[in-house]
Amino acid sequence: MRYFPGKKKKAVTFSYDDGILQDKRFVEILNKYKLKATFNLNYGLLGGGQWEDRGHIIRRIDNHVVNDLYGGHEIACHSLTHPSLVELDEDRLDKELGLDRKGLEDLTGRVIKGMAYPFGTYNDLVIKNMKKNGIVYGRTVEDTRNFGLPVDFYRWHPTCHHNDKNIFSIIDDFLNKDSDDLDLLYIWGHSYEFDLDDNWDHFEKIAEALSGHDSVWYATNMAIYDYMNQID
Ligand SMILES: [Zn+2]
Numbered sequence: 541m542r543y544f545p546g547k548k549k550k551a552v553t554f555s556y557d558d559g560i561l562q563d564k565r566f567v568e569i570l571n572k573y574k575l576k577a578t579f580n581l582n583y584g585l586l587g588g589g590q591w592e593d594r595g596h597i598i599r600r601i602d603n604h605v606v607n608d609l610y611g612g613h614e615i616a617c618h619s620l621t622h623p624s625l626v627e628l629d630e631d632r633l634d635k636e637l638g639l640d641r642k643g644l645e646d647l648t649g650r651v652i653k654g655m656a657y658p659f660g661t662y663n664d665l666v667i668k669n670m671k672k673n674g675i676v677y678g679r680t681v682e683d684t685r686n687f688g689l690p691v692d693f694y695r696w697h698p699t700c701h702h703n704d705k706n707i708f709s710i711i712d713d714f715l716n717k718d719s720d721d722l723d724l725l726y727i728w729g730h731s732y733e734f735d736l737d738d739n740w741d742h743f744e745k746i747a748e749a750l751s752g753h754d755s756v757w758y759a760t761n762m763a764i765y766d767y768m769n770q771i772d
Contacts, residue, residue, distance in 0.1 A: 550755050553724065556578070557579075559581040567609060578656075626663045655678045656678070
């Protein structure tokens with residue numbers, strides 16, 4: 541029988557994109573509830589670039605806060621400048637993926653091997669270039685609403701977005717499930733959405749519901765990737 545570390549049968553992970561100021565408040569909630577997440581950053585946009593959405597100004601975080609802000613969590617790639625990667629030729633792909641990874645590694649002193657696809661778009665050429673640049677998994681935005689582990693880590697489909705209208709029944713199903721399989725609950729989003737939707741309390745409820753279960757391994761995406769590749 542297969543287990544996650546600590547003989548646990550369940551794992552929970554989060555994946556949040558774009559490296560924006562609201563990540564600070566988000567990380568405080570994660571840390572309060574002892575949850576682990578992966579943050580997907582555009583190295584070329586750190587410290588600059590802002591946009592407006594529904595009356596809110598959304599700003600990128602500065603380079604110098606990255607290490608402190610994401611301490612204890614995973615930092616992963618999200619391309620250098622956030623294009624839709626399926627529009628790019630090999631040279632530009634190489635730049636978007638290679639320079640994002642290298643910039644983040646130089647900035648953080650960490651080994652970085654994960655990625656979330658900007659706009660959720662990918663194809664075989666994108667995946668080929670990720671392999672060339674040492675990126676080992678890619679998260680999509682294709683919600684499964686189930687708890688399966690990825691068949692192909694370059695098509696790592698999450699369970700659901702935090703605004704899924706059934707999120708609390710999904711969480712209940714996950715926590716109550718009793719099976720011999722390994723189960724993963726994988727939630728994704730952007731922390732600025734909590735300002736736009738004025739629903740930070742919604743996320744706090746999610747965090748509280750998922751926190752403190754002995755049966756659950758709280759892990760970053762990369763910890764799950766490494767563990768699954770070690771036992772398979
Ligand atoms: Zn993004």
